[in-house]
Amino acid sequence: MSTSGPIALDATLWDEPTTGIGLYTRCLADALQAQGVLVDRMGARTSGEHPRGVQKRTSWTLGTLPGLLRSSPPAVYHALANFNLPLRRVPGTAYVLTVHDLVPLDMPDTVSAAFRWQFRLWMARSLTVADRLICISESTRQDVLRRFPQVEPRTVVVPNGVDHVDAPALDAEGEDFLRALGLPKDYVLYAGSLDVRKNVDLVLDAQERLAARGRPFTLVLAGQGWYGSGKVETRIARLRAEGLDVRALGYQPPPVFYALMRRAALFVFPSRYEGFGLPPLEAMRLGTPTIVSTAGSLPEVCGDAAPAVHPEDAEGLAAVIDRLLGSPGERRALSAAGKRQAAKFTWARTAELTRAAYDAALHHRR
Known part of the structure; x- marks a missing residue:
């Protein structure tokens, strides 16, 4: 880093229910601090150096944040949630923006109309004021450049890490919970939200087909409901009533979540689109054989270590x-290959590349 001052980091999702961006926020902050970078966490609800209190994230970012930046300009302000930079530049501060995906633009039916318009308009402005644009995969970078080719000189790929899964330890209460589920030895796990984009229906299609052939399996779903998940939830209830073993567990805390992942015979993630695809990489890090789709960044991130099927190919x-x-035997081979692939993705490496993006932003402020 060419600056010894603190980096102002967007922490607006720090205290919220865990999402992929929230996890990214915390892991990146920890990795930067481990490398000696001073981090000011700005806009968390109650924690960090500049909590926003009861303000909504949007009103805080557009109304309060610019004044905070002007009163004591940091060398860099890094926004982490696709589009949420202040609308105007602050003299003396370089702006960096992380883009995870363009779901509201490329799959508009999977989000609300209000969020789609907010995303479209605010992202266009954020890309105008950003000094550096971090994309979490080459797939996301190409999606951005397809729509906004003018930002190519300011764009860099910085993949996520996955070694955060090494930390959570399961306590006695968690063990009791898993034991009470009575899961069979060889269950199949899907982990993630139940929205349309994640394509949980394809896993249910596969389960129905195999059950009809006398080859049933237990399917565990670990993840919260999301926009558009009502149809999937209704179908799950119907399949359970018909005798299929589908266990919809909802959101689970990290120790339980990763224990479920580690103990599964297979992890299945046939998403229609991913900017990165962290859950399958987490499963691979934990040694669980993983199946993904051919969509988005999944082939890029998982490489040859996970069989891939078309997101419409239930058969x-x-x-x-x-x-x-x-x-x-094939599962053991995939487990070993998955661990090798996932070992390439560490948060220390993410922090190193992010620091390089900060340096580039500082040297090329517009």
Whole structure:
């Protein structure tokens, strides 16, 4: 870093229910601080150096944040949630923006109309004022450049880390919870939200097909409901009533979440679009054989260590699940390959590349 002062980090999702961006926020802050970077966490609800209190994230970012930056300009302000930079530049401060995906633009039916318009308008402005744009995958970078080719000289790819899964330890209460579930040895896990984009229906399609052939399996779903998840939740209830073993567990705290992931025979993640795809990489880090789709960044991130099926290919997914459940040897090989692939992604590396982006922003402030 060419500055010894603190970096002002967008912490508006720090105290909120955990999302992918919230996890990114905390892991990046920890990794930067471990490398000696001073971090001012700005806009968390109650924690950090500049909490926003009862203000909504949008009103705080547009109304309060610019004044805070002007009163004591940091060398860099880093916004972390796709589009949420202040609308105007602050003299003396470089702006950096992380873009995770363009879901509201590329898959508009998966978000509300209000959020879609907010995303579209605010992102266009944020890309105008940003000195450096961090994309979490080459896939996301190409999505951005397809719509906003003018930002190419200011854009860099900085992948996420995944070694945060090494930390959570399961306590006695968590062990009791998992024991009470009575899960069979070889269950299949999907982990993530239940929204349309994540394509949970394809996993349910595969389960129905295999059950009809006399090859049932237990499917565990760990994740919260999201925009548009009502249809999937209704279908899950119907399948359970018909006798399929579907366990919808909802949101689980990290120790339980990662224990479920580590103990699964297979992890399945056939998303229609991902800017990065952290859950399958987490499963791979934990040694769980993983199946993904061919969509978005998933082939880029998972490489050859995870079989990939087209997001519309229910028969193909059923065939891969059936084959792997019947082949412990192939699962062991995928487990080893997954660990090797996931070892390439550490938060220390993310922090190093992010620091390089800060330096570039400081040297090329517009």
